[in-house]
Amino acid sequence: MTTKVSSQTVPSTISDVERDTGVAKETLRVWERRYDFPQPLRDPNGERVYPIEQVHKLRLVKRLIDLGYRPGKVIQYSTDELRALTGQAAVSQHGATVPPPELQSYLDLCKSHQMEALRRKLSQALLMMGLKSFVIELVAPLTSLIGEAWAGGSLATFEEHLYTESLTVVMRSAIFAMPQANASNLGAPRIMLTTLPQERHGLGLLMAEAMCVAEGAHCISLGVQTPLLDIVEAARVQRVDIIALSFSVAMNARQALDGLTELHTRLGGGVELWAGGGNAALRRRRPSHVRVYALSDISGAIAEWRLRHAAAAG
Structure with a gap:
């Protein structure tokens, strides 16, 4: 009632x-x-x-x-x-009953609103681990832990946003500090990163961008919630080889699949569609026209792209 x-x-x-x-x-x-x-x-x-x-x-x-x-x-x-x-x-x-103590310490800083300490701790970990290990071994599991705490109600939405902003500052600085691929470098794939209009979570996208930049790719980030027609137009104008899309667990699976299908149809071939994230649609019903990768797969995926590109050019 x-x-x-x-x-x-x-x-x-x-x-x-x-x-x-x-x-x-x-x-x-x-x-x-x-x-x-x-x-x-x-x-x-x-x-x-x-x-x-x-x-x-x-x-x-x-x-x-x-x-x-x-x-x-x-x-x-x-x-x-x-x-x-x-x-x-x-x-x-x-296979784990409690978060590792190291991850829990980051979560505790977030819950106690010690954001300067959180950014400092993240920056120190980045310097010690290097960008790729930082993303795969720390940021990815920590972000999952934060998401689970938020979903369970033990972390407020504003606290989750504070974490997101703190991590974004650290990772953006790291990405900008990496050597940028020259646009004329034929061996560097041009990768455009974004999310569909219904997907407002951007950390997965940021992690993927960091991994791509670390592999020497030329990355063009549109941020989150880009309309489908704008994705298609941007891909044409920017002459991209790959469109990389992130799908969080929060996005409706049917909308994710429908969006990927429509995007594939509108692109008409010539541009690869890569997708990643925790969305159920990518685990249970992988679309045949989309390459689905985990963060740890990106290095190998870009190396494979280079081989295919070299074979086609040669």
Whole structure:
């Protein structure tokens, strides 16, 4: 049963929830009818709005669905039960019950809002590890840990944003410090990096850019949420060889697949589509026209591109 929302709360609209959790609006309405959850309130205009507690639960439900659980099995659980189940699923998937102490120390700095200390610690790790190891061995697992803490409600959205901004500052500086590939270097692939309009998370894209730059690629970043037609036009104007797209777990899988298919159709060949990220669409239904890579695969993928390019040119 829905009730009027209090003027003292700041609930999320259905569009906000779709962007936040990756659960489509239509799916939210179906669950509401079929499972009696979520239970939206109504704003003064009669539109659905969702309390933050329900959004937290929906994040956990979406996480478990991505891990293979059925909605009808998990949606009736309490938030605490969902957190426990998510933890059990993570153990079976990754074989670890608690984060390594080093990762936990970064998370603790984030939770205590010590952002200068966090940036300093990240910068020191970068200097010690080098860019590629920094991305694969530290940033990727740390970002997953931050995302899980946010999805479980133990990390506030603003704290997740603070982490994102702190890491972005460190990684952008590292990328700019790397030797840049000359645009006329025929052995350097021209890679354009962006996300589809529905994908607002950019850390995966930034990590991919760092790995590509470290391999001597000429990178052109459009940032996040680029309209499809603009991606196609930018690829033509910039004469790119590869379009690299990042898909987080939060993006709706159907939208990810539909966007990749439309982009492939509009490009009409000649430009490779690379994709990466934790989205379920890339794990379960890999599109035949898209090359799907993990961060650790990028070095080999660029080396393979160079071989194919040299063979075609020779």
